Amino acid sequence: MCGVVGVHAPGRDPRDLARAALVALQHRGQESAGIATLLGRQVRIESDAGLVSHALSARAEQPGGRWAIGHTRYSTSGSTGAANAQPFPVVHPRLGPAALAYNGNAVNAAAVRRDLERRGARFVTDVDTEVLVRLLERADGDDWPTVLAAAFAGIAGAYSCLLLTATGVLATRDPHGFRPLCLGRLPGDGWVVASESCALGPIGARLVREVAPGETVELDQAGCRTVHWAPAEPSSLCMFELVYFARPDSLLSGCEVGGARMRMGEELAREAPAPADCVSGVPDSGVMAAVAYAASMDLPYVPALVRNPHLGRTFLHPEPSSREQQVRMKLSVLPRSLRGRRVVLLDDSLVRGTTAQVAVRLLREAGATEVHVRIASPAVTHPCFMGVDIATRRELVAAGQPVSAVAAEIGADSLAYLSLAGLRRAAMPATADGLCSACFDGRYPVRVDGNGTLERVLDADRFRAAS
Secondary structure (H helix, E strand, C coil): CCEEEEEECCCCCHHHHHHHHHHHCHHHCCCEEEEEEEECCEEEEEEEECCHHHHCCCCCCCCCCCEEEEEEECCCCCCCCHHHCCCEEEEECCCEEEEEEEEEEECCHHHHHHHHHHCCCCCCCCCHHHHHHHHHHHCCCCCHHHHHHHHHCCCCEEEEEEEEECCEEEEEECCCCCCCCEEEECCCCCEEEECCHHHCHHHCCEEEEECCCCEEEEEECCEEEEEEECCCCCCCEEHHHHHHHCCCCCEECCEEHHHHHHHHHHHHHHHCCCCCCEEEECCCCCHHHHHHHHHHHCCCECCCEEECCCCCCHHHCCCHHHHHHHHHHHEEECHHHCCCCEEEEEECCCCCCHHHHHHHHHHHHCCCCEEEEEECCCCCCCCCCCCCCCCCHHHCCCCCCCHHHHHHHHCCCEEEECCHHHHHHHCCCHHHHCEECHHHHCCCCCCECCCCCECCCCCHHHHHHHC
């Protein structure tokens, strides 16, 4: 999961607008950030490790071009650090320089990389984005839309990506639509494309529509138009976007994320009431569901847990020891609100169990007599291969364990999850467009082999023609 933004803003500096939009997308990645602009035939990339405010200066040394693309990174492949910060430069032998910003996970990247290396390609990083760069540089075509379509024909997996060229910005979304991508209109003749609609308001843009699965749009001097459609696949927007990743003020497949989270809390109250005196939510993403759960149960909502606003999202920390330390630094408790009370602790999801363990312990130390954990999504029991850092079942606290064992592991008096049916009801109208629920039920939209790794058989002739 990462955040991407592309801007075409006649009469304004697109680099400044891209930076402001990346701040709004900071929740999608906190390891590094970068912006690419193009002056003439020279690509200028500014990137560094850290948050947008650290990696990108508030003002550029000089204005840059008519278009810009930006990226904020959460790694699911490759190491962290400034060397893997995006966008990445692209140099096509016929079409010249460009830059690529990518959100997703190319599940066949290792196989494609080995094939490219056998044919002489050299790599300087260990991320799948560079595999896409080398494919673009080797793809045949007289224009960038043709080159982009040819390169991505050999890629399986999730992607919402942007390509900055000398003539504009190309934005493409994979045929399943795993990762979100939306199109907005700036005042005047400007356009913007971004991972989420929450990035549009801060730069004065209004939402026009979502980029459709399999669609490629181009933003250039002529405006915005569709330039390519990939073969149709079943639509499979990641359900975890609605549960956790996306900001509550974003719209995904016509569904307001915050409204869906409130409905998750209401559904959970119907399915899994708890004997309690009050309800508290894990900030920030569990609070909306917790408030709705409390209202449905006619219980008071108590904001017992306090979040340090200067720390990022702990799920985005790649190392287990780092995640636990960050949770301890992030959460503190208001003890007077809990002493002698039975508490429902509600969170959006339970993945590794780190946050739940720490939160339950804090509530007990503050004097809660019982802690009943309720989760506003189903148990996460299967790894994700589409851009979420859940690589193996060993990482998942609910995989292969009964609910009672998980409750004991996190220290709760009871534990219950929202059913998948309840989650689908809460996600309407997005459910009608199709959602990927593989992390909950193991039903992957693309083929999975017996070892639990994704596999997609590529037509060798088609792949060679594309690259």
